[in-house]
Amino acid sequence: MRQNILRPRQWAMSLMALVMLAPVMVPMSGCAPVLIGAAATTGVVVATDRRKTGAQLDDTTISTAIAYKVNAQYGDNVRVSVASYNGIVLLTGEVPDQATLEGVAQMAAKEERVRAVQNELSIEALSSLSSRANDSYITSKVKARFIDSDFSPTHVKVITERGIVYLMGIVKKTEGDQATEIARRTSGVKRVVRIFEYTENPENP
Numbered sequence: 001m002r003q004n005i006l007r008p009r010q011w012a013m014s015l016m017a018l019v020m021l022a023p024v025m026v027p028m029s030g031c032a033p034v035l036i037g038a039a040a041t042t043g044v045v046v047a048t049d050r051r052k053t054g055a056q057l058d059d060t061t062i063s064t065a066i067a068y069k070v071n072a073q074y075g076d077n078v079r080v081s082v083a084s085y086n087g088i089v090l091l092t093g094e095v096p097d098q099a100t101l102e103g104v105a106q107m108a109a110k111e112e113r114v115r116a117v118q119n120e121l122s123i124e125a126l127s128s129l130s131s132r133a134n135d136s137y138i139t140s141k142v143k144a145r146f147i148d149s150d151f152s153p154t155h156v157k158v159i160t161e162r163g164i165v166y167l168m169g170i171v172k173k174t175e176g177d178q179a180t181e182i183a184r185r186t187s188g189v190k191r192v193v194r195i196f197e198y199t200e201n202p203e204n205p
Helices: 053-077 098-109 129-148 173-184
Strands: 015-021 035-038 045-048 079-085 088-095 116-123 157-161 164-171 191-198
Touching: 053 079, 053 088, 053 098, 079 157, 079 164, 088 098, 088 157, 088 164, 088 191, 098 116, 129 157, 129 164, 129 173, 164 173, 173 191
Parallel strands: 088 116, 164 191
Antiparallel strands: 015 191, 035 045, 079 088, 157 164
16 A cells, blocks of 8 residues: 655646556665766767756755655564656555555655655565566666666656666656666566656756
8 A cells, every 4th residue: 555745845846746557775866876977989988967956965865864864763573665767756566554655655745855756665565585686687687778778777767666667867858768678668667657857858958
């Protein structure tokens, strides 16, 4: 049983969370994704990120702060992964009951600089190490297929939980569709959830 809590604010780009049915443990990402593009002719690697520098730092702070507070409040009774991208927080993992699910979501929503919360927590027993390892493997396969398809794996953050792939990022609509199709066709993926911010100029959001 899941409950999504969104707190949208007035921003230049609108958040569009689209769920696509198809046939992690997340960093939840507090990782500040660094976009890396390799020039085919020169082999030069250029590090970029579509988020502003301040947003990258905020995402790291947000995910770390939420994870710390959740652990302090609930300890080993939960397994919550927190990922933040441009102030949009994704919660995945397992909790024991509805009250805890709502409590974690509210805790995340109250964190400073959080723009919205996508709550994908599940009320069930904590996942096994083998399940988490399989999720990590699926994430790596999706990223590898991005590269094989000439799609930059750093333009979209990939998080996998119980075979469900979550995609986060600042993208053009065509990029989001391409990333979704690649993930959907990756073996082991049960479903793809898109949590994108769409813009015509992702390099200067």
